[in-house]
Amino acid sequence: MARIPLEDNFDDVINKAQRGLRISDADLAQRAEVSAGDLAAVKSGEPIDPVIRRVARHLRLSADALEALAHKRWYPQQPVFPTGFAAFNTAYEDMRVNSYLVWDGRTKMAAAFDTGATAEPMLDLIRAESLDLRYIFLTHTHEDHVADLPRLAAETKAEVWAHEAEPADLPAARTFKENAHFHLGPLAIKTLLTSGHSPGMTTYYLTGMSWPLAIVGDAIFASSMGGSATHFAEQYRNNRDKILPLPRDTVLASGHGPLSTLGQEKQHNPFFAR
Numbered sequence: 416m417a418r419i420p421l422e423d424n425f426d427d428v429i430n431k432a433q434r435g436l437r438i439s440d441a442d443l444a445q446r447a448e449v450s451a452g453d454l455a456a457v458k459s460g461e462p463i464d465p466v467i468r469r470v471a472r473h474l475r476l477s478a479d480a481l482e483a484l485a486h487k488r489w490y491p492q493q494p495v496f497p498t499g500f501a502a503f504n505t506a507y508e509d510m511r512v513n514s515y516l517v518w519d520g521r522t523k524m525a526a527a528f529d530t531g532a533t534a535e536p537m538l539d540l541i542r543a544e545s546l547d548l549r550y551i552f553l554t555h556t557h558e559d560h561v562a563d564l565p566r567l568a569a570e571t572k573a574e575v576w577a578h579e580a581e582p583a584d585l586p587a588a589r590t591f592k593e594n595a596h597f598h599l600g601p602l603a604i605k606t607l608l609t610s611g612h613s614p615g616m617t618t619y620y621l622t623g624m625s626w627p628l629a630i631v632g633d634a635i636f637a638s639s640m641g642g643s644a645t646h647f648a649e650q651y652r653n654n655r656d657k658i659l660p661l662p663r664d665t666v667l668a669s670g671h672g673p674l675s676t677l678g679q680e681k682q683h684n685p686f687f688a689r
Contacts, residue, residue: 418490419504419511422672423639425467425485426460428685431639432474435647446473462486477688484638489683491637491675494666496625499602501540502668507532507559514560515630515668517621518546519600526550526599527567528619528630529670534563538570550597552604553577554632555613556584560670578608581615607657609634611650612641618658620665627665629658629677635667637675640686651686659687 423431433443444454447469457466462485471478483489501516516537518525525546527537541548548571553561556577568575568585576597577583579590593608602623609618612633621628633641635654643650658667663678682688 419673421484421490421638422636422669424460425462425481425685426458428476428481428484428639429458429467429470429474431642431647432476432686434644435642435651436474438474443470443473471685476685480638480683480688481685483683484685489638491673491679491683493674494626494676496666499624500628501537502674503531503536505531505533505536507562510559511671512559513668513670513672516540516546517599517602517624517628518544519602522600523547524549524599526552526597526602526604527571527573528552528668529554529560529632530563530567532559532562534567538567541571548573549599551575552597552619552630553581553583553617554619554630554634554670555616556581557613557633560632578606578615578617580608580610581613581617609650609653609657611646611648611653612643616641616650616653620661626676627662628668629661629665630668631658631670633670634658635680635684636669636672637667637680638684639672640684641670655687 444451449466453466457463467482468478471481498520499518503514504511512531514529514531516527523546525548551573575583575588582590595606597604605620607618610616619630665677667675
């Protein structure tokens, strides 16, 4: 299987942090004591280490993690689920987007998380494993994540759930408040509101599998986090207060990019490594 690229390069991280903190180029160059030309070069993807390190300090980023990202020195070690978990990576316009399926091997009860650009690979697996899809949980309702929701819901008759701040555009869709609890055989699912990138962005925290699992949508990515020009501080705070306290071996399943673990992100994510 081809390795899924990281969602963001180091310059994407710099631009997200700078935009979120509302610091202009001129102000950042002055604070970091770098030339406007060098800052522009770094923001365009040129890995000039002294500039990267100076800029990182003023964007509340880990200089070591940002420099490692710039030189492609790290990629998350991929956790393995022996059974009961599948990830799907589908093409949507000029990007790729993830969706996920979890199930209990004994009862065959399953839950989907988002649909990606197409739910066809997920439906193929549901049929092949004779799974009973009970729930479709939405991390958020940006089009790339719910593009095939009507078909998945119609073909499986599964309940569609989303946070009340971001309901799905389907007549029978249901909503929950934060800290809602669901069960799938022995699997427990808890909802955490991790808004910022979108109003109802929800992290689903699952226990009862081989590893604790957090399906985080676009709240956090391997080596980055979801961007927001207007609610960056809210997104950062929710990531810090609700996702980072989870157990270190928690697998993070993001809306874009590869799987990671909380322990790896605490060491290698420029936004959260210290």
